[in-house]
Amino acid sequence: MSAPPDRTALSACIITLNEADRIAACLDSLAFCDEIVVVDSGSTDGTREMAAAKGARVLERAFDGYRAQKDFAVNAAHHDWVLCLDADERVTAALRASIEHARDAGFAGAAGYRFARLTGYFGAWLRHGNAYPDRVMRLFDRRLGGWRGAREIHEHASVDGPVATLAGDLEHDAYRSLADQLARLERYARLMAGHMHAQGRRAHIANIVFNPFWRFLRGYVLRAGFRDGWRGLVYAYVEANYVRQKFIKLWLLDRGQRI
The missing domain is CATH 3.90.550.10 (Spore Coat Polysaccharide Biosynthesis Protein SpsA; Chain A)
Structure with a gap:
């Protein structure tokens, strides 16, 4: 055309x-x-x-x-x-x-x-x-x-x-199911951890503990994700867990472990 x-x-x-x-x-x-x-x-x-x-x-x-x-x-x-x-x-x-x-x-x-x-x-x-x-x-x-x-x-x-x-x-139309979302975010976390590690980024205890909490707080409370009902709660929790996975994987890479 x-x-x-x-x-x-x-x-x-x-x-x-x-x-x-x-x-x-x-x-x-x-x-x-x-x-x-x-x-x-x-x-x-x-x-x-x-x-x-x-x-x-x-x-x-x-x-x-x-x-x-x-x-x-x-x-x-x-x-x-x-x-x-x-x-x-x-x-x-x-x-x-x-x-x-x-x-x-x-x-x-x-x-x-x-x-x-x-x-x-x-x-x-x-x-x-x-x-x-x-x-x-x-x-x-x-x-x-x-x-x-x-x-x-x-x-x-x-x-x-x-x-x-x-x-x-x-x-x-992001996810076909919860299983699809969890599998995709696990893959993204692995790829992001690898990229961050290659760029010289290092994980700290605070990243594993506080970064996921901040992501949940920002999305669910400060940006009113709770207004989306139970879907907003599930989405905010799964998203926070992605952040946790990313920094745990980076933490492991920093210590020469496989992810």
Whole structure:
């Protein structure tokens, strides 16, 4: 698909691995983009075929890190303005309207755009605590930035220039189950501990004891996560446990132990 000559073209970039149950909704929400690039790292559940059937340009690449995979997708796009999503995310109607309005104006005055991310959790949306608004910068001019840095986990894009905020939410269907969340956060904790250790960071007793407590206090109390009911409590507790795991693993690495 090509953009009209008087409108800035926009590419959507997604990385995937076995996302057959979520990729269709993600791609449908990106129908307003001029191109959709999907970079897959070996799906066995039909993800690639589903994406191709939806009109996406599907590329295959061995996974060597979240940041590197997303950077590859951005560089593979045909257009300089890119919108980066994960397969478990969807652009809402309100966010789409904001993006289209900015695009119609030629994305003037900004090198990138951030917007709120709304996380679904056990059948409801989390609207408080550390979960929301969780603003992310995912729409940007790749000539002015991208997925930078050496960290492959909890990666984020940055640009050289002003970043504006758009109205509307990016829906995030983050976890298929509690088991999925716990397994994913354990993997993230291991990767983050390894990265921190490689960067020379060292863990202290205070990190293991107080950092998880602060994460829970900040999210559940100070940012009113309790207003999300039992879901807010579970989310805040699991998130605090992730922080605990991360620093325990770093503590072990500091002492030459395997994690």
